[in-house]
Amino acid sequence: MTENTIFSPISVLSDVGLQRAKALNELGIYTIEDLLLYFPFRYEDLRPQNMADLVDQQKVTLEGTVASEPVIARYGRKKNRLNFRLLTDQESVMVTFFNQPWIKKQVTIDERFAVYGKWDARRRSLTGMKLLPFSSGDSSEIDAVYPASQHIRQNTIKKLVTQAFEQFQDKIANIIPETLIEKYRLIDRKTTIHDLHFPDDLKSAKIARRTATFEEFFVFQMELQVLKKRDQTENGTAIEYNIDELKKFIASLPYELTDAQKRVVNEICYDLKRPIRMNRLLQGDVGSGKTIVAAIVMFAAITAGYQTALMAPTEILAEQHANNLTKIFEGMGVNIGLLTGASGSKSKQRRALLAGIEQGDINLVIGTHALIQDDVKFKKLGLVIIDEQHRFGVKQRETLRKKGADVDVLAMTATPIPRTLAITAYGEMDVSTIDQMPNGRKPVLTSWVKNSNVRGMLDFVKKQFKAGHQAFVVTPLIEESESLDLKNAMALYDQLQTEFEPTYKVGLLHGRMKPNEKDEIMRQFKDNEFQLLVSTTVIEVGVDVPNVTVMIIYDADRFGLAQLHQLRGRVGRGQDQAYCILVADPKNETGIKRMKIMTQSNDGFKISQADLQLRGSGDVFGSKQSGVPEFRVGDPVVDIGALQTAQLEASKIVNEEDWRTDNQFRQLSDYLTIVMQKNANFD
Template sequence: MVNSQPDWVRWQKALEVEEKNGFVDLIGNQYRFSEFLCLTFGKPPKLLDSEWRKNWQEMASKFAKYPNLPISDRENLVKLAKSFLQASEAECQKVWQRRSNPTEEPETQETLQELPIPNSQLPTPQLEISLDQPLTEVPKLGITKSRHLAKLGLYTVRDLLFYYPRDHIDYSRRVDISQLEAGETVTIVATIKRCECFTSPKNKKLTILEIVLQDRYAKMRLSRFFAGNQYSNRGWQESIKRRYPVGSIIAASGLVKETKYGLTLQDPEMEMLASPGDNIESINIGRVVPVYPLTEGVPADVVRQAVMAVLPATAKIEDPLVRGLRDRYGLIKLPEAINNIHFPTDSDSKEAARRRLVFDEFFYLQLGFLKRRQTLRQTQASAILAPTGQLVEKFYQVLPFKLTGAQQRVINDILNDLQKTTPMNRLVQGDVGAGKTVVAVVAILAAIQAGYQAALMAPTEVLAEQHYRKLVSWFNLLHLPVELLTGSTKTAKRREIHAQLETGELPLLVGTHALIQDKVNFHSLGLVVIDEQHRFGVHQRAKLQQKGAQPHVLTMTATPIPRTLALTLHGDLDVSQIDELPPGRQAINTVALSGRERNQAYDLIRRELVQGRQVYIVLPLVEESEKLDVRAATVEYEKLQESVFPEFKVGLLHGRMTSAEKDQAINDFRENQTQILVATTVIEVGVDVPNATVMLIENAERFGLSQLHQLRGRVGRGTHKSHCLLMSSSTSADSRQRLSVLEQSQDGFFISEMDLRFRGPGQVLGTRQSGLPDFALASLVEDQEVLNLARDAAELVMLQDQHLQNSLLKAELEYRYQKLMGGSILT
């Protein structure tokens, strides 16, 4: 039996295969296509009532005549059958639901009238579409298309409406053939002067459809290619020719391309018209066509047709943004934006729609951040710290240098925070060498003089050791103890530190991830300082904060990030910038070199070494494997020691060395026991040797600009002129352009902005712990102006309605913020 049980997928598949093959009445294993459809419609599903069954019988009689129909009528009948099957499937589901739930009131049945002629549209029962309606219940979609959409994670009408295109192809510009220019996307309307369909003489498996078009002024040739033996059939080729009869009018859209025969349209979309001025019905021709993100097995047209089917539901979308807010920021209404992001009438309407939807993505993220900050500020802090006291004043006296204006400004921001009853949550950004540690020490001393303890956590032992050394030199002058806790700390020392923390006699502990271990318990932790905080995970930072009762939190980074990234990642933090370097800090001479100039680099290094200076030579992580990284560093170390600089002592430092080996290598270099340190990026932060005056970075094109700037900051810390040599093996213009930014600028904030433009936020931050929200449309590179407006709008809303009594806005915030951030708390 062809139709013992409804097999909607199989029937639709048969129609799709026939359509794909040009309506040739394909021959299957048992039946021709027309025979199969005739038998199918001859056995209506038992769930259907008499009116529906009558229409099925009518369809069966139409497919009995299919072999004798012209191609155009076959095409119309197949389209009619596809729509009819979708409507029938929806009707069967309704009947089944009524029978499964007999207690529910029966719905009013809507029946089909007598079937129209094949080239008319099927008058399917009209159902009102709601936003939360499953796509399977949308009449024009049905089960088959809904299965495709489910592969994209789209299950409801709302899901589909908010599934934005990733791009658009603009076919809306209609031009004459004489106006065509290569590289443009256009639509032409012209008369068919000749149509041929033939097998390629060079490739028997390739069939070519060739159409010559003419308008008022010129001619052009269009070609479509069909690969496969099934298209070599002469009957199929003749049927295709009949679809494009000479003298008829055709609309064609595509990308204009130069060929040896002149200009043509690449892979054109074509539609027959009744007259030159006739309306174009296709969703792919003569309009701005949306291009959606797809996955394997999901045709582009399925998504476009599905979106078109549910667009009327935009009328049910309520706009959470009040008119005053929209007018203030020049935004169109949300329903209009949804319509125009999918099928814009022109480029202006598309841009207006995109601007509104990008604004929304940023706005709800910023509103969520501000709401989080408000919640934090409503939490009572255990530590209320006075801004002045003996320790802070004494520290100012023992400092051998004067603070810069920027340092003093940031210290004032911090001290103001510490006087409040709510916990501080501030990020301090400062360029390499800007003096962030001094600023942090003032905050630490404010906590200690108020009777609280402080903790400073750094991501690596090298950096933690560096901080500890600096703090010891200052704290000794203040007669204060400070200890270091890392993975390398001996067991006996570790126990001693734990005991001193619990009694409160140890006011400050510096360390790595070791600080968040369960056995580390503070007596009264009042301040947490996290350096290079982007290198820690969310939970690691939170775990340290939980060591105290709502301690103040100061985070620091020597990797400045642009304001757009800071707002997107740290929108709930107060941000301070140390944007001024201490006086006397020299600019570092930075030069990009090619492999041919290596000897010049070695000559400069040798001159510096002869004068008693020291040199870093850094190698990149060539592969993900740490072993390959070690091998590269080891090979370079041996070559430099044996062949290039045998008269000097060369040291080696890489990430797979033990902590003791790393300490030894750094100490040897610090004490000038080794003059050259060959290292991987483990020295990016934390190694401070004022006598080092040259930084040579191999394969510099493999690094991001911000990372190169960090590495460059290892030199220029003394009184002697320093040099950074960027050795690159790349000949690409992009690499050269990127490295020239470092040659021209020493400003970390400018460099990070350029890095963002060159590489994008994911690469700048690193994908592993970037914490970036998942935006559908917004770009942190292209939409900075909109982000700033959205932040301004969010602050305005919180000022006027801090409890969000606008229930529509509150509900949208909860939905959007959770979706954007995946429910995670960033800081």
């Protein structure tokens, strides 16, 4: 019988059956190690506090004696609140629990309890979040809070983490070489995992997070450096394109390229001619002209007799690219094929398309994940372009690359991030940046309104509809949350239907819909079958609807600046003036600053830099920056120093000829082999 390791499936735990394993898989937890590395996103300090030390709107724990009978009041649809008074420090405090009626049976008058919740200094009241037993005098009451789901609860995750640690702690070995642990004053892996899940205090959790961040970045950079070294040592194809034909094509375009576009075209074309395989990232703000750059370099490869492929994350985006490129390449001898899941697996049209690709008659193939299916065979693939590359996994990108011999790869992203971060986060790639907008493009006019002033905004939207235009409305949540007072898509959809219908039609789009449902909704919206689309952030990337002139973002202070900028980029695609309206009531100065930055700048790179400066290093578990590889613990914006250090150390190790056989790196080498294989399998 094989001995279990931390790489064993999660089902080896006695409390994990088929259903629970499935729920854990949805959270990205497949193995024991995945569970041990599923760290809390925040901690609650449950130690009781004195009334004199309380700060308004802060989460606190108060201890005292129940001084009144708990009373339940019902209001709204399926809503209720439970009130009772707690006598603490000689003051009677009103405690309110929303939608937790069962607490009434747990609370009896004259009994002593502790309540964790949010303190309202003006009302001298506490909105309860947890009812706790009276303190036993233990000072290490730090409660870890995990990302949970509707299929698996917070307490279940805690119980499973505890079980996994107790059972497998002796199998947790250091990944970071001892020399680096000493050099950077890190702690061992076993202690790191223990102190992130079960900290004695917030200081020990912070120390553990420092090591966990470095380890995560270090393993990530080791993977990148291994890939980079492979690319540098493997032969590439020298694509000897026809410079005269390329110049003629560029001259035929209806507008002159910007200096930034010319620069990146030269960088990419230089790579095409080299006998080393290209692996380059093209980043540019929304509307900066990445598509035309992609068209030019694809045409270059085609003039040398090669086929090119462009992979997009959704069918509607693939169709959009096909339509745009058909117009751009008209009369240039480029035969375009569109291959998506909608093509039908056995249809006559698909068979003809596959035959055309295999015989080389089709020299530009645009598609979705359908491009990487086994039956798609190219005659002479030389260049692959991957749009919104962070939407595809390593395995998917690699599978497409292997459709040809020594294929050059150009990845594109519309998320502008500071160059230092781009070079570090995408350490295996060379980075080209379009940091200039085309002349004549109208900036989106951005304004900020508070919830009390939305009436005027809705009247403005009606005027836009009268002029034949459409609008997006974006909100953070799909359904109502008990803990967050945010506008949600379902409620907003109902509200806006009442406001606009039957004169104007309202549609709804959210992340729980199936891909084909989302595509169908976007097609209907594009065809103006409804004028307003209420959506969660699924519309953040890619889709062009030139007729949309208004983007409204509710609870805008809950989004990162980079994400707000991406959402704003969904409008202003046509000739008419476009508008972005941020609806928000920020609770602090930082929130107000962020709203002002958005109204003052349309430059994605400046906004990205401002995001970095505003967030600073104080945000221990910061929100993730869209477009950058996601990490469990580290934030590549806030922790850029650690990411750069990890890159430097990983590069040194990988460039040592015999690092794989060196004893000090043996554990790291074995671990990296497993991780890279696992990443390929689970992509």
